[in-house]
Amino acid sequence: MGVVGCGLMGSGIAEVCARAGYATVIREVNSDLLARGLERVRASLDTAVSRGKLPEAEREAALGRIKGTTSLADFGDCELVIEAATENVEVKTRTFVELDQVCAPHAILASNTSSIPIVRMASATHRADRVLGMHFMNPVPVMPLIEYVRALTTSDETLEVARRFGETLGKRIIVSKDRAGFIVNFLLIPYLCEAVRMLEQGFATREDIDVGMMLGTSYPMGPLTLLDFVGLDTTLFIADILFDEFKDPRFAAPTLLRQMVIANYLGRKTGRGFYNYERGEKPPSR
DSSP states (O other), X not given: OEEEOOSHHHHHHHHHHHHTTOOEEXXXXXXXXXXXXXXXXXXXXXXXXXXXXXXXXXXXXXXXXXXXXXOGGGGTTOSEEEEOOOSOHHHHHHHHHHHHHHSOTTOEEEEOOSSSOHHHHHTTSSOGGGEEEEEEOSSTTTOOEXXXXXXXXXXXXXXXXXXXXXXXXXXXXXXXESOTTTTHHHHHHHHHHHHHHHHHTTSSOHHHHHHHHHHHHOOSSOHHHHHHHHOXXXXXXXXXXXXXXXXXXXXXXXXXXXXXXXXXXXXXXXTBSSSBGGGTOOOOOO
C-alpha cells in the first residue's frame, strides 16, 4: 500500500499500516520533508516500545516494511493508496490525477481529507467507483477510529474491501455520506467556534471553558486545548470550507480565530495558541 504525504497524519497512517504487516510506500515532495517524516515514524515506534506497548522486534519489523520515496511513480504496485497531503482541494485533486495514471486499474485510491467532498477528487480520475474517503483521527497510532466517506460514485465492493482493510489495522469504522465535514467535523467545528466566541466575548476564561467541558461532559480535553492540539490554522481552513459549502453561521469562523492564525498563533506546533507553551503554560487537565 502507499501513503501520499509524510506529515503528522501521513507518517501516522504509514506507521499503523506497517505495524499491521503491510509493505508501505510513503512519499513526500522532497528528501528533507521525507527524512523528517520517517524520523517521526521512528520516534513514535520508539515511544510505543518504551511504554511497553510494542516489542522491539516488532518495531524493527515495522520499520523494515516502510519505503520512503519522493516519486509518485513508486506507487505502481500498490493496491491501496491513501492521500494525506495538505488540506487543499487543488493539491489533492492534482494528486489523484497523477495517482490515477501510475496505479494499476484495480487499485483503490482514498483521501484522508477531513472536510473536502470526495466526489471532487473521484471525478478527476478514471476510477471514480474505486475512490473513497478514509479520514483517520489524530494521533493515528492512538485513536481507534477511521471515518469512511462514501462518494456518490463509490462501489459497494470498494467500501467493503476498504472496511476489511481498516479492521486489520485494529480500527473501528464509521461511514458517512459525502458531505463537507462528514460526521466528526460537521459536529466538532461549531463546538470549537462557539468556544472561541465565548472567550472572545469575555463570557468566561479559557481555563473555565476547558474545565467546564472536561468535567461537565467528560471530554478528555477542553475545546481550546483541543484547538491548540489540532492547530488553529487547520480548524480555520475546515470552518471556511464548511461555511462556503452550507452558508450556515454555525460554521462562520470567529474574528479572534482568524486573527490568531494571521499572527501565527497556531497552537502547539508554533509554541503559542490559546495557551503560551513557550512560557510553560499548561492547559487544565483532569
